[in-house]
């Protein structure tokens with residue numbers, strides 16, 4: 001089993017290395033090779049740690065990968081390289097028809113990547129949650145707030161609207177000026193995101209509150225996620241319905257409802273964090289590949305009592 005997981009880690013690394021090599025050769029820029037090799041290495045380190053650490057410590061594998069990728073994307077590409085890897089950078093460069101860093105990142109990690117791994121980016125690479133995940137509320141203390149998720153859609157539309165205005169009415173041909181504006185947006189935007197994420201997490205006692213109620217990126221990722229090849233699955237014959245997985249799920253997903261209807265966890269809220277896999281005492285939860293599709297969402301809006 002452990003050997004199989006090790007092989008998987010090597011395959012993951014080789015896939016990223018192949019993408020980097022392909023982009024290096026087609027675009028003539030060695031940076032792509034470095035970039036994808038580093039990301040592949042970060043994911044593989046997480047996968048290796050996940051296969052050797054004990055169940056209680058497995059969460060560290062994800063946190064380490066998240067930190068390695070998050071610091072790289074925000075610190076190295078963003079602050080040092082002046083690339084706005086946020087959603088406004090993606091929209092803007094896309095409108096300009098410029099197939100550069102932010103556009104490639106969004107297409108691979110947040111659009112086409114969701115067809116393979118769903119929202120694994122949110123679970124393993126987000127540079128906002130890499131900070132709040134060190135707060136003490138990994139397990140949500142309450143059910144989800146029912147209508148607050150709408151703020152993510154409003155945020156998404158607001159950013160899109162602002163970028164369209166900038167694109168239509170400002171000096172879009174002056175690339176230096178635009179890069180300067182986008183770099184300012186990166187700094188101000190991220191400081192604001194961190195402040196909101198920490199405040200929300202503290203008030204709601206939920207490390208992932210920003211993810212659930214404020215971040216615009218899931219809106220984009222929700223299109224591909226239901227089709228994702230890799231999804232969580234509960235083996236019905238092994239499950240004793242202790243509900244430990246549901247109580248642990250940071251995204252408040254009703255895993256047992258999917259299991260009882262013989263479905264994999266197709267929720268667009270699943271971030272592939274694998275907390276449910278690690279906690280199950282019966283080894284009933286697995287991260288599996290397959291082809292299926294489900295539109296219905298089952299989310300816990302009520303608090304799951306400890307005794308349940």
Ligand code: SF4
Nearest residue numbers: 239240242243245280
């Ligand atoms: S933790 Fe395992 S046994 Fe318990 S409800 Fe979840 S899948 Fe079933």
Ligand code: SF4
Nearest residue numbers: 249270271273274276
């Ligand atoms: S269902 Fe499992 S993998 Fe998905 S968010 Fe919940 S705990 Fe994480």
